[in-house]
Each structure stands twice: as structure tokens, then as C-alpha cells.
Amino acid sequence: MEKIGFIGLGIMGKPMAGHLLKAGYSVSILSSSASAAMIKGQGATVVDSAAALAAQCDVVITMLPDSPEVQAVMMGDKGILSGIKKGSLYIDMSSIDPAVSREIFSALASKGVDALDAPVSGGQAGAEGATLSIMVGGTPTAFARALPIFEKMGKNIVHIGEAGAGQVTKACNQVVVGMTIQAIAEALTLAKKSGVDVAKVRAALLGGFAQSKILDLHGQRILDRNFKPGFKIKLHRKDMNIALQTGKKTFGAPSRIRDSGLADGCHYCER
Amino acid sequence: MEKIGFIGLGIMGKPMAGHLLKAGYSVSILSSSASAAMIKGQGATVVDSAAALAAQCDVVITMLPDSPEVQAVMMGDKGILSGIKKGSLYIDMSSIDPAVSREIFSALASKGVDALDAPVSGGQAGAEGATLSIMVGGTPTAFARALPIFEKMGKNIVHIGEAGAGQVTKACNQVVVGMTIQAIAEALTLAKKSGVDVAKVRAALLGGFAQSKILDLHGQRILDRNFKPGFKIKLHRKDMNIALQTGKKTFGAPSRIRDSGLADGCHYCER
Numbered sequence: 001m002e003k004i005g006f007i008g009l010g011i012m013g014k015p016m017a018g019h020l021l022k023a024g025y026s027v028s029i030l031s032s033s034a035s036a037a038m039i040k041g042q043g044a045t046v047v048d049s050a051a052a053l054a055a056q057c058d059v060v061i062t063m064l065p066d067s068p069e070v071q072a073v074m075m076g077d078k079g080i081l082s083g084i085k086k087g088s089l090y091i092d093m094s095s096i097d098p099a100v101s102r103e104i105f106s107a108l109a110s111k112g113v114d115a116l117d118a119p120v121s122g123g124q125a126g127a128e129g130a131t132l133s134i135m136v137g138g139t140p141t142a143f144a145r146a147l148p149i150f151e152k153m154g155k156n157i158v159h160i161g162e163a164g165a166g167q168v169t170k171a172c173n174q175v176v177v178g179m180t181i182q183a184i185a186e187a188l189t190l191a192k193k194s195g196v197d198v199a200k201v202r203a204a205l206l207g208g209f210a211q212s213k214i215l216d217l218h219g220q221r222i223l224d225r226n227f228k229p230g231f232k233i234k235l236h237r238k239d240m241n242i243a244l245q246t247g248k249k250t251f252g253a254p255s256r257i258r259d260s261g262l263a264d265g266c267h268y269c270e271r
Numbered sequence: 272m273e274k275i276g277f278i279g280l281g282i283m284g285k286p287m288a289g290h291l292l293k294a295g296y297s298v299s300i301l302s303s304s305a306s307a308a309m310i311k312g313q314g315a316t317v318v319d320s321a322a323a324l325a326a327q328c329d330v331v332i333t334m335l336p337d338s339p340e341v342q343a344v345m346m347g348d349k350g351i352l353s354g355i356k357k358g359s360l361y362i363d364m365s366s367i368d369p370a371v372s373r374e375i376f377s378a379l380a381s382k383g384v385d386a387l388d389a390p391v392s393g394g395q396a397g398a399e400g401a402t403l404s405i406m407v408g409g410t411p412t413a414f415a416r417a418l419p420i421f422e423k424m425g426k427n428i429v430h431i432g433e434a435g436a437g438q439v440t441k442a443c444n445q446v447v448v449g450m451t452i453q454a455i456a457e458a459l460t461l462a463k464k465s466g467v468d469v470a471k472v473r474a475a476l477l478g479g480f481a482q483s484k485i486l487d488l489h490g491q492r493i494l495d496r497n498f499k500p501g502f503k504i505k506l507h508r509k510d511m512n513i514a515l516q517t518g519k520k521t522f523g524a525p526s527r528i529r530d531s532g533l534a535d536g537c538h539y540c541e542r
Contacts, residue, residue: 098465121479133479156478160471168465169472172458176481179457183450187443190514193521194369194439200431201440207427208392208404210447212483243461250464 001025004149005057007050007073007080008094009035012120013063015128016093016153018042023152028053050074051083059089059149066238067096074104086112089145093134095119095174095235097242098167099249101137105163114142117163119170120154123230131155135173137165171246174239180214188222199223272296275420276328278321278344278351279365280306283391284334286399287364287424289313294423299324321345322354330360330420337509338367345375357383360416364405366390366445366506368513369438370520372408376434385413388434390441391425394501402426406444408436442517445510451485459493470494 005028006017014035021027021042028045029036030053040046047053050073054060060080064070070092074080084090090108092101098117105115116138126132132154136143143159150157160169187210191201202219205211221227276299277288285306292298292313299316300307301324311317318324321344325331331351335341341363345351355361361379363372369388376386387409397403403425407414414430421428431440458481462472473490476482492498 121481133475135475156475158471158475158478160475161466161468164465165467168462168467169475172462172472173476173479173481175458175461176454176476176483176486179454180451180481180483183447183454186450187446190446190518190521191439191443194435194517196436196439197432200429201443204404204406204427204429204431204440205444205447207429208444209484209488210392210444210451212447212451212485213480214483215447217480246465247461250461 002058002089002149003028003056005029005047005053005060006044006063007033007053007061008063008069009033009039010063010065011124012127013093014039015124015130016063016132017044019130019152020149025149025152028057049078049083050076050080051078054080054084054088057088059091059146060084061091061149062094064094064096065235066094067100070094070096070104071100075107081107081111084108084111084113088113089142090115091118091146091149092116093118093120095170095239095242096167098137098164098171098246101167102164105138114139114145115163116142116146117166118146118150119166121170121173122154125230126154134158135160135166135169137161137163137167137169167242168246171239171243174236175243177214178236178240180212181218184212184215184219185222188219273329273360273420274299274327276300276318276324276331277315277334278304278324278332279334279340280304280310281334281336282395283398284364285310286395286401287332287334287403288315290401290423291420296420296423299328320349320354321347321351322349325351325355325359328359330362330417331355332362332420333365335365335367336506337365338371341365341367341375342371346378352378352382355379355382355384359384360413361386362389362417362420363387364389364391366441366510366513367438369408369435369442369517372438373435376409385410385416386434387413387417388437389417389421390437392441392444393425396501397425405429406431406437406440408432408434408438408440438513439517442510442514445507446514448485449507449511451483452489455483455486455490456493459490 003026028047029039031046031048036046101117108115118134118136120132120134122132130153133156134150134154136159188198191198274297299318300310302317302319307317372388379386389405389407391403391405393403404427405421405425407430459469462469
């Protein structure tokens with residue numbers, strides 16, 4: 001079995017690393033992690049720097065909040081890049097800017113290291129239950145090498161395309177999720193304030209063209225007045241900003257996302 | 272069987288009235304309808320005015336584009352109101368402003384006529400296949416009387432609540448459908464312009480929290496470059512405006528729809 005280094009033991013990363021330990025993998029972690037003690041108790045090896053971690057592992061996984069954190073742990077002093085061995089595999093499971101992913105992967109390629117972007121969807125529950133959706137960009141060879149590892153952490157694992165394709169897919173996912181949540185919140189608020197039974201509106205809409213997993217699950221949570229957080233709005237905003245930035249790079253300006261592309265000739269926009 | 276008058280033989284109304292004729296109902300229509308000749312060939316009785324139609328029927332159904340058309344055929348010269356008999360049932364299957372529905376129903380109640388608002392979802396295909404979703408507002412008695420008729424035209428038939436509740440539900444439906452179509456169009460455009468396989472993005476998103484009937488059906492149509500209209504954008508804009516106007520009456524100003532109500536305390540909006 002490949003030796004794995006795991007950096008980023010937060011709400012998501014801690015249970016993900018735990019699943020790898022339970023599956024019998026040797027897992028190295030950083031001593032600076034707040035969760036280091038807990039994971040060490042499960043059998044993890046603790047090392048002092050990302051460079052040292054990378055030097056002793058075959059596969060290095062990061063699960064960090066945003067692009068700057070990934071850049072720092074990769075390119076910074078005693079970072080992954082300064083220690084990683086030729087022939088290693090780097091997997092970034094963070095949700096970051098696809099352009100940053102591609103930059104990092106280029107730097108790794110020059111050292112003979114293959115890389116995958118593999119952001120996830122499913123939140124804390126998916127991480128704890130090992131049922132994450134994993135959207136992967138990179139070479140088929142790297143994907144095949146990583147698949148046994150992904151299967152310990154997720155269920156719906158899709159190889160989308162080349163480097164960065166996983167991050168683009170995640171950005172698309174977050175655009176759809178964010179806008180659908182807004183639609184459901186506005187519609188059910190309109191129903192409630194109009195004095196109409198919200199449960200019956202949800203049921204009626206679920207039976208038709210307005211059906212979505214978000215109307216089903218969050219619609220029920222709205223009915224139950226269950227607002228226990230399952231994800232941080234700051235991270236969703238970060239993801240929406242990645243989508244805007246990716247659009248800006250692709251289209252020239254964020255405002256053109258709405259005006260361009262697939263909708264040409266569509267009857268929904270009268271163009 | 273009750274004698275039915277049907278006003279509004281457009282893309283939706285023509286097949287709906289056809290289903291009633293096929294089910295054995297006596298159906299009266301207006302001579303002014305462009306589809307009169309065709310429906311007459313199926314056995315419909317043609318009359319010269321809405322008043323005359325209402326006078327000879329037990330149940331009067333309207334299926335018209337917007338509030339002004341319903342008001343005109345109801346309140347206008349030789350309108351339904353001037354001819355309809357005490358004990359009749361009026362069913363408005365148009366999608367109109369709930370406030371206009373309630374006004375019309377009050378006028379009818381003073382003549383001893385019961386009424387239902389019963390807007391539909393499912394478009395031309397649903398009308399032709401008799402698989403419409405029907406969202407109904409009005410008394411339980413009126414709903415029970417209309418149910419055998421609805422069952423000839425639709426499948427997912429839900430009695431939501433009092434008069435106007437069907438129209439409010441339809442407005443909620445259109446808010447969700449419109450915003451979800453926008454989300455899917457933006458996300459798949461972002462994927463395509465970023466050079467990522469749109470079919471794989473759709474498949475990955477369908478397996479997770481971004482799943483919706485619109486991603487499934489319209490996502491596939493986008494992949495197939497099938498932009499054959501199934502609904503008119505002008506009518507969807509009309510419906511969105513009904514939602515805004517209903518919100519304005521309820522909240523005081525349209526902009527407050529987004530700021531009020533169910534989302535209070537929700538982790539998605541940091542409030």
C-alpha cells in the first residue's frame with residue numbers, strides 16, 4: 001500500500017484521513033495541525049514540515065480552505081515542492097481556483113511528480129460517512145493510481161478531464177447549489193408570507209418541473225426550522241468567487257458569464 | 272355528467288378541452304376562438320358569448336394568458352358574470368395574479384357561484400398527455416366537485432388551500448423553475464467555456480446536491496443543442512412579475528422578498 005501524507009485536518013480532512021487509517025494505509029500528518037493528537041491516536045505518523053512529510057510519502061493529499069493555503073503549503077518555506085520525490089502523486093482535494101491548480105501542477109511536473117485536482121461535494125456528513133462526491137481532473141494514469149484511495153473516502157467518483165477540470169466542475173456545482181438554495185428560500189418565503197401552507201407547496205413543487213434535491217432536503221429543513229449549519233457561508237462565497245474569477249479569465253469580464261455561450265438561440269432568453 | 276364551458280383554446284387549452292370531450296363531457300366553446308372549428312369537429316357546442324356559454328353550463332373553465340384576459344371575459348360585456356347560474360362552478364386554470372383571482376371569486380360568490388383557482392405546470396407536453404400538475408385553491412367542496420374533471424387533464428393534482436393558494440403555488444413554482452434554469456445555463460456555460468466536458472459535468476452534478484429535474488431534462492437538451500421552445504419566455508416573465516407583485520403586496524416592496532422571512536437564522540445568509 002502506498003504511504004500517504006495528509007495535510008489539512010479540518011471538519012472535512014479529519015474524517016477523510018481517519019478513513020484512510022482505518023483502511024490500513026500508513027498516514028503521515030503535520031505536527032502543527034490542531035487535530036494532530038487525535039489522528040496520532042489512530043496511528044498516524046507526525047512530522048514537522050510539509051517538505052519532510054512529502055519526502056517520506058508516495059501520495060500527498062491536501063484538504064485546505066482556499067488557494068492561498070494550498071500555495072503556501074506547496075511553494076512556501078519547507079513546503080511540499082521542496083521535499084516531494086520524483087514519481088510521487090499529489091492530490092489536492094481542496095476547492096480552489098482552477099488556474100492556481102494548473103500552476104501548481106506545472107511546478108510539480110517539472111520535478112517528475114504527477115498531480116490530480118479532486119475537490120469534493122457532500123459536506124461534513126459526506127466526509128464522515130465516506131460518501132463524498134469526488135470530481136477529478138488529471139491524467140488517466142494518475143486517476144487510476146488514486147482511485148483505490150478515493151474509494152475509501154467517497155462514492156460518486158468521476159474523472160472529468162484534464163488538470164483543473166475537477167475544480168471547474170466543483171465551481172459549476174457551487175453555482176447551481178447556491179442559486180437553487182436562493183430560489184427555494186425565496187419561493188417558500190413567498191408562500192409563507194402569502195399565508196399558504198408551505199409543506200403543501202413543497203410537496204406540489206417536488207412533483208413537477210421545480211423538483212430538486214435542495215427543495216427536498218433543505219425544503220424539509222426549512223419546514224422543520226432546522227438551521228443547524230452543514231457548511232460555512234464564507235466558504236460558499238469563496239467558491240462563488242472562484243466561479244466568477246474563472247468566468248472572468250474565460251470570458252474577459254464576470255458580467256459576460258450571463259450573456260455568453262450555451263444559451264445562444266435558447267427560447268428562455270429571447271436571443 | 273356536468274356540462275362544461277371552456278374558454279381559452281390555445282396551445283394548452285385546446286388539448287385540455289379535447290381530453291374532456293374524449294371523456295364524454297358535453298363541452299361548449301366560444302365561436303370567436305381560433306380553434307373553434309377544430310374542437311367543434313370533436314363534438315363541442317359553439318356559442319357566441321361568454322355569458323351565453325355560462326348560462327348553459329354547470330362548470331365554466333378559463334385557460335387564458337394573463338389577468339386582463341380573465342378579467343375581460345369575466346367582467347366585460349356579455350361576460351361570464353352576466354350569464355352564470357347560481358350553483359355553477361367556475362374554475363380558472365390560467366396563471367394570474369392571486370389578488371385578481373380573489374376579486375373575481377368575491378364577485379362570483381355574491382351570485383351564489385363557487386370558484387377554484389387551478390393553474391397548471393407541465394407545458395404543452397403535459398396538456399397533450401393529460402399529465403399536468405394542477406395546483407388548486409378554494410373550498411374542499413368545490414375541489415371535490417372539480418376533481419373528476421381535473422383527473423381528465425392532469426396527474427399530480429394538489430388541493431393547496433383557500434382561494435388564491437393555487438396561484439401563489441404556481442408563482443412559487445415559476446420562481447424556482449426560472450432561477451434553476453438560470454443556474455444550470457450559467458454553470459454549463461462556465462464548464463463549456465473552460466474547456467471541460469459538459470456531459471461529464473452534468474453527470475457528476477446529477478449525482479450530488481446540485482441534482483434537479485431541470486439539470487436532468489434541460490441539461491440534456493443543452494447537450495443535444497435542442498432549443499425547440501416548450502414555453503414562451505414572455506409568459507414566464509409574466510409569471511415572475513406575478514411573484515414580484517405578490518411579494519410587493521405581502522412585504523411592502525419587491526426588494527424585500529430577498530431579505531425577509533424563512534431564511535432568518537439560516538447559515539446560508541449569515542443572519
